[in-house]
Amino acid sequence: MDLGYAGSEFTWWNRRDGQASIKERLDRFCDNVEWVAQFPSYRATHVDERVSDHLPILLDMRPVNRRLKRGKCRRFKMIWVNDDRCDKEVEESWAQCVSNNAVETCMNKVEKCLSMLQHLNWSEYGNVQKEISLCKERSQVDFLRYRDKDTGWFHNKASVRRTINNISELRGKDGMLYANDQDMERIIVVTPYNLHFSLLRVGDLIDSEQRTWREDMVNAIFLPVDAEIIKLIPLSIHLPPTG
Incomplete structure (x- = not known):
């Protein structure tokens, strides 16, 4: 052959x-x-x-795989821009490493500049990448990976949460289930306290002008309620089948 x-x-x-x-x-x-x-x-x-x-x-018959070892790529970090010492380090390193060869001079200056900035990074900020890795290990992997991304995992989590939090029907004192909004509002009126609970959004709790919490709304949420009264209005949450 x-x-x-x-x-x-x-x-x-x-x-x-x-x-x-x-x-x-x-x-x-x-x-x-x-x-x-x-x-x-x-x-x-x-x-x-x-x-x-x-x-x-x-x-x-037995070739040796000679792969060149690549040095670790060093990149400029945006965190250095916010440090006032960054400009000083760049100016000092750029003023050094002067030679007759323009290309060699430029390469030496860049190398010197990165070395000084790396030293500043380690002395002031430590191993940031290692800290990020530790935070990832301590957090939920899926949530950390997909929380801010437009992915199916994120939308599925949001849909499940929305389904669980949704109350589609309420059972009245007569034992009947009511799905109409008006009937549900009538059922959840607690007569002894004259409280009327409806769908509440976070925006309802905030005073847009003062940019503070509305104390009246917040206090109404945490009013003490007798457990016996709660038993008079059993809630029935009907979730769609998961199969």
């Missing part, structure tokens, strides 16, 4: 130009399935060395 190749498509050229030029792949490595199973990481290469009309071919 043909072991394939990497590199130029052809291994032979008759060294002529134009219509007389002929290129072919005359040289190749061949072996059987057992050999391929023994050396699965082999690599056959057409070496681009034009010494003769044939290209040399190279078979590496």
Whole structure:
């Protein structure tokens, strides 16, 4: 079987130009399935060395994966902009590292500037990323991940919460269920306290002009209520089937 190749498509050229030029792949490595199973990481290469009309071919049975180690990327953090010392650090570092080569000078200045800012970051703010990771571990993973995103998970949570908090029917003293808004308002009137509860929004509790809580509304919510009176108005919440 043909072991394939990497590199130029052809291994032979008759060294002529134009219509007389002929290129072919005359040289190749061949072996059987057992050999391929023994050396699965082999690599056959057409070496681009034009010494003769044939290209040399190279078979590496155990190639070494030489991946260059990339240094950690250092980025400018927006938190530095709010620090008054940031400008001073940049000016001091930019005034240093001067050489005859303009490109080398610029690279050295940037490197020096980032080093000084990194030192300032660690000394003043600590390992912010580590603190964020710890906060994530202590919090609910799904909520931290999806809370501010327009995702199906978020909308599903909101729908479930809205369904649970919704009271669609109330049972009156006569044992009948009432779904009409007027009937429900009549049922939840607590006569001994002359209280009338309706759907309440957060905005109803806030004085828009004074930008403070409305004490009358807040106090009305937390008035003491006799447990026996509450028993007279059993609430019946009917949730849709979840299946």
